Amino acid sequence: MTTATTQAAIETIGTLPLAEASQPARLISLDVFRGLTVAAMILVNNPGDWGHIYAPLEHAEWHGCTPTDLIFPFFLFIVGVSISYALAAARQQPARHGAAMGRVLRRAGMLFGLGLLMALYPKFEFATVRIPGVLARISWVFLACGILFLKTSRRQQIGLLIALLVGYNVLLQLVPVPGFGPANLAPETNLGAWLDRAVFTEAHLWKQSRTWDPEGLLGTLPAIATGLLGMLTGQYLRRRELEPAVRVAQLFVAATGLIVAGLIWNEWFPINKSLWTGSYVLYTGGLAMAALVLLYWLCDVQGRRGWWTGFGQVYGVNAITVFFLSGIVAKTLNAVKVTAAEVPLKTWLYNTFFTPYFSPVNASLAGALVCVSIWFGVLWLMYRKGVIIKV
Incomplete structure (x- = not known):
């Protein structure tokens, strides 16, 4: 897109009212945070060449956390925050719980x-x-967080959050693994990997391994805890009896506490995205909370706008749509063959327009940035026409 077009998009979005002032049921900052997160997800999922990637744009090999490892927990945190706003009215009216749970399902x-x-x-x-x-x-x-939001109190949600993290820690570090022996945190022999093979079979797991899956069944338990952290944050942001500055300050303190707790727990239960360990939940949840609170202060309280808010909102209102379509388009470009050598169209485009002009890692990054830019153009046109696909 041209600079003029991008500026027009930002100016159009900049006319939206402040959530704090005129839309108490919606946060501008939440749309921006969601949009920036899904744009980052598309960036790391679509390098020009998987063999040449800057280290921050790759996942940690096993234990540890890179910027890329923050993206998915940020999105699940946002899911929890969104639930606390979307279902707030239904929660107060038990007669509406059945219909609301039907929508969640x-x-x-x-x-x-x-x-x-x-x-x-x-x-x-x-x-x-x-x-x-x-x-x-x-x-x-x-599904889990939607039902829990409707049927449990905030105190119960905190208790469940703690129980999920502690219980998952016990399962992974104390329960023997059938067929392998003592509990362990190795990729192929931990309890979660065994459960995935038993339930799904190796044929239906992550193709890069077939023996374990980074989004496996047992790891969904602490992932629900990430969603609960978002739900609790959203509920606190809705406390209108407190001044915005008080909410922001207290949530920053809570975020710092979570980050420190995650780093301390890392000594016994290492930060690990694929296992979604408790230390990973606390560490990434604290960072997500801090990021949202900062955006809340800037966008909803102070009313600040810039290119980044426009960019984030355009991506944010159709986040699941662009994630799904970008994956489908990438697979299509790989499936379509060109030239007599049957080269995938994606490879031909990359070798024609990027590799001759950049170093390998910069060509790969340029390809990813162009992908993000193209999808921004598509989403901006959808936004201008009022096309918001709710999934």
């Missing part, structure tokens, strides 16, 4: 179905389709 089913469709496309090989995945985990977390 339908949306969770749609998310899981879209994830399955992404895994099947374009070959539709049902015998080897991956069942766990990003959208599958989002659907499970959304």
